[in-house]
Amino acid sequence: MLTTLAAVVAMASANPADAQDARLAAAKKAAEQIRAEEIRRDVDYLASDANMGRRTPHPGAPSPGYDSAAAYIAARLKTLGIKPMGDSGTYFQHYTVTRSTLDTTKVSAAIGAEPLQWGDDFVVNNFLIGGMREANVIYVGNGTRLLKQGVDPYAGFDIKGKWLLVNAPTAGGGRATAAAGGAAPPNVGRGGVPPGIVGVDYTTISEVARHGGALGIILVPTPALLARWTRAATVGQDLNPSVGIAYAQFQVPRIVLTAAALRRLLAGTGISADDVLAADSLGRYPASKDLGKRLKVDFVATVVEARPYNVVGLLEGSDPRLKEEWISLAAHLDGAVPAAASVPGNALPDQYNAADDNASGSAGNLAIVRALLAGPRPKRSILLIWDSGEEVGLWGTRTIAYGPWSEKLVLHVSNDMIGKSRPANSARNGELSAPDTIYITGPKVLSTNTEANLQKALKEFPFIKTDRVYEDIGSSFFYPRTDAGPYLERGILIMQFFNGSDSDYHRPTDEPQKLDIAKIVAVSKLSYGALWIAADDVNRPRWDGIVPSTLWWVTPKR
Numbered sequence: 135m136l137t138t139l140a141a142v143v144a145m146a147s148a149n150p151a152d153a154q155d156a157r158l159a160a161a162k163k164a165a166e167q168i169r170a171e172e173i174r175r176d177v178d179y180l181a182s183d184a185n186m187g188r189r190t191p192h193p194g195a196p197s198p199g200y201d202s203a204a205a206y207i208a209a210r211l212k213t214l215g216i217k218p219m220g221d222s223g224t225y226f227q228h229y230t231v232t233r234s235t236l237d238t239t240k241v242s243a244a245i246g247a248e249p250l251q252w253g254d255d256f257v258v259n260n261f262l263i264g265g266m267r268e269a270n271v272i273y274v275g276n277g278t279r280l281l282k283q284g285v286d287p288y289a290g291f292d293i294k295g296k297w298l299l300v301n302a303p304t305a306g307g308g309r310a311t312a313a314a315g316g317a318a319p320p321n322v323g324r325g326g327v328p329p330g331i332v333g334v335d336y337t338t339i340s341e342v343a344r345h346g347g348a349l350g351i352i353l354v355p356t357p358a359l360l361a362r363w364t365r366a367a368t369v370g371q372d373l374n375p376s377v378g379i380a381y382a383q384f385q386v387p388r389i390v391l392t393a394a395a396l397r398r399l400l401a402g403t404g405i406s407a408d409d410v411l412a413a414d415s416l417g418r419y420p421a422s423k424d425l426g427k428r429l430k431v432d433f434v435a436t437v438v439e440a441r442p443y444n445v446v447g448l449l450e451g452s453d454p455r456l457k458e459e460w461i462s463l464a465a466h467l468d469g470a471v472p473a474a475a476s477v478p479g480n481a482l483p484d485q486y487n488a489a490d491d492n493a494s495g496s497a498g499n500l501a502i503v504r505a506l507l508a509g510p511r512p513k514r515s516i517l518l519i520w521d522s523g524e525e526v527g528l529w530g531t532r533t534i535a536y537g538p539w540s541e542k543l544v545l546h547v548s549n550d551m552i553g554k555s556r557p558a559n560s561a562r563n564g565e566l567s568a569p570d571t572i573y574i575t576g577p578k579v580l581s582t583n584t585e586a587n588l589q590k591a592l593k594e595f596p597f598i599k600t601d602r603v604y605e606d607i608g609s610s611f612f613y614p615r616t617d618a619g620p621y622l623e624r625g626i627l628i629m630q631f632f633n634g635s636d637s638d639y640h641r642p643t644d645e646p647q648k649l650d651i652a653k654i655v656a657v658s659k660l661s662y663g664a665l666w667i668a669a670d671d672v673n674r675p676r677w678d679g680i681v682p683s684t685l686w687w688v689t690p691k692r
């Protein structure tokens with residue numbers, strides 16, 4: 135018996151499974167819209183010398199190169215008819231970055247009515263926002279909770295809004311995670327940390343103060359802190375208001391007292407200043423206590439602000455209910471560029487292009503948008519993000535992940551460095567992947583159904599193989615080193631595509647002519663397929679896997 139084509143189509147649409155197969159077939163066809171020609175054009179523009187590596191605008195340092203690149207993406211989105219999600223009907227979502235410089239001629243402090251002299255009695259170790267801070271002081275020993283032993287120096291105290299006086303030999307700089315090689319867990323110094331894993335075995339003063347809403351930290355002087363004692367003005371710079379943990383500057387201000395000032399603070403409290411000063415070397419700390427004294431510090435500062443921005447748009451989903459659930463597709467548009475190299479006309483020996491990191495992902499995601507528009511519209515909505523500030527502190531993603539959109543986001547897909555390959559038969563160069571391989575992190579350890587969807591994508595969009603070696607919660611590429619960090623902190627699943635870094639990473643030699651355009655095409659096709667399948671699945675992506683110990687405070691979206 136012969137069947138007409140019309141009859142086949144009618145039968146297919148009568149059966150939901152067949153209809154879904156037809157949608158997938160159409161999505162596969164749409165992947166052909168991801169072409170080398172357009173990717174070459176986009177990546178060459180974004181990574182052109184004229185854009186100077188697209189440094190994020192900083193306080194006091196505008197960046198015409200970033201502006202040009204952002205305008206280019208916005209113009210493409212407008213041509214494609216993507217809904218703008220930025221400020222006042224534009225594609226540009228601004229946020230504020232503040233640089234505060236302590237005015238050392240005006241900063242002041244007092245214990246009760248007794249003034250403390252800046253530079254003689256105390257210095258400011260860290261602060262972000264100026265202003266007066268006044269509250270009671272609680273002594274909390276070394277401030278470290280030993281979770282398995284049940285040691286909790288905060289037990290019985292409400293630390294919210296209070297100053298915490300602490301012996302914290304490891305509390306040092308102002309950043310939660312060092313920008314370079316930031317493998318250390320957040321908020322933990324390099325030396326002298328307790329044995330074990332943060333979040334599993336212990337938590338530190340910085341984390342407890344932050345999550346508990348403490349007003350500030352007073353550090354007992356150590357030889358190391360006294361050796362670094364300086365009257366130079368402290369500078370703080372971060373998002374304002376600062377949100378997030380990974381790469382955030384500590385929001386809780388810290389001051390250091392001299393031993394003499396500490397004696398004044400502890401006088402008459404029943405805690406011996408000698409015992410406190412000797413505690414680190416003895417490994418024995420006096421019991422925690424509310425000192426019953428008030429400390430007032432006026433962090434007078436001069437402030438310079440910048441208003442960097444992300445480029446954002448929305449592709450609305452096709453299902454009336456599921457379109458309220460969003461999946462983000464992100465690439466950071468900014469590059470890692472020294473301040474001087476982003477100033478036009480500044481004579482520099484080196485020209486930054488930030489081609490693989492991350493003009494590659496930025497151009498790939500533009501191609502994915504073209505495929506999404508050509509294929510069947512997935513049921514869920516896709517939030518399209520080209521973010522800024524990734525290279526300086528995840529500013530753009532911290533803004534989004536801690537903003538109202540995070541309520542809707544169920545999965546974050548990111549393409550960060552997808553355009554470089556180790557030449558066939560060549561020696562290893564860092565962890566750079568081969569031309570037929572891309573690293574993926576996230577689904578395997580976090581989510582059963584998202585991993586199943588990824589496996590389906592690998593079968594249906596077999597353009598490139600994957601290596602899951604960084605699918606390891608202990609890997610810094612998992613957390614906190616990438617733009618995915620803030621989403622993880624908010625309990626949002628992630629899926630990251632990444633080619634591995636090599637000797638050109640963050641250097642002027644990260645140039646567009648070194649890119650493997652065929653690889654960007656292949657990764658973009660797979661990434662599109664994985665995104666489409668997850669966005670079109672009636673089942674929501676669920677984080678039912680492990681929670682990394684470095685994210686002990688996180689409640690995953692199950």
Ligand SMILES: [Zn+2]
Binds near residue numbers: 466491492524550551
């Ligand atoms: Zn990057």
